[in-house]
Amino acid sequence: MMVFFDTNVLIYAFCKNIDNVEQQNISVSLFEEAIIKENLILSEVSLCEFAFISNKLKEDTNVINQNLKFLSSFVRKQSNLSKRIIEIISKTNLYKSSFDIYHLAFCEDNDCKLVTFDKGFKKFEAISKIKIDIL
Numbered sequence: 858m859m860v861f862f863d864t865n866v867l868i869y870a871f872c873k874n875i876d877n878v879e880q881q882n883i884s885v886s887l888f889e890e891a892i893i894k895e896n897l898i899l900s901e902v903s904l905c906e907f908a909f910i911s912n913k914l915k916e917d918t919n920v921i922n923q924n925l926k927f928l929s930s931f932v933r934k935q936s937n938l939s940k941r942i943i944e945i946i947s948k949t950n951l952y953k954s955s956f957d958i959y960h961l962a963f964c965e966d967n968d969c970k971l972v973t974f975d976k977g978f979k980k981f982e983a984i985s986k987i988k989i990d991i992l
Contacts, residue, residue: 858896858970858988859896859968859970860897860970860972861897861899861903861969861970861971861972862887862888862891862973863971863973863974863978864903864906864910865975866888866973866992867884867899867903868884868907868910868911868914869883869884869885869974870884870885870888871911871928872910872911873916874916880992883992887972898967899931899933900933900935900959900960901932902956902959902960903928903960904925904929904932906956907924907925907928908921908925935963935966938959941962941965941966945958945961945962945981948984949980954977958981961978961981961985961987964985965986965987968987969987970989970990971990972992973991974992976991979991
């Protein structure tokens with residue numbers, strides 16, 4: 858099964874200016890395992906969020922760019938997830954979770970597991986059939 862890492866997992870795996878070494882160790886281990894198993898999948902939105910948060914954490918811009926180039930090799934382009942995104946938002950009114958909803962729809966469309974530290978994803982377990990691993 859393919860695995861999709863929420864942006865927080867990517868941040869802990871790649872950034873130095875983080876606040877939780879335990880989550881960093883978990884993230885690095887999960888990322889390495891996904892590379893070995895060749896089952897990692899990312900979205901273009903993940904790259905945008907990763908760039909934004911990395912910059913906010915004051916990571917070196919050259920390192921951010923190198924990481925983006927590397928991570929982009931795992932991106933699977935999506936043509937149209939808007940129907941499912943609108944369906945979820947209209948059912949839940951979770952407008953402030955719109956990026957999380959994109960990730961959820963992306964994982965549904967690609968039949969992959971979503972891995973995150975964000976406990977907020979619990980609210981999606983009842984409306985989606987994908988496996989969500991909350992670390």
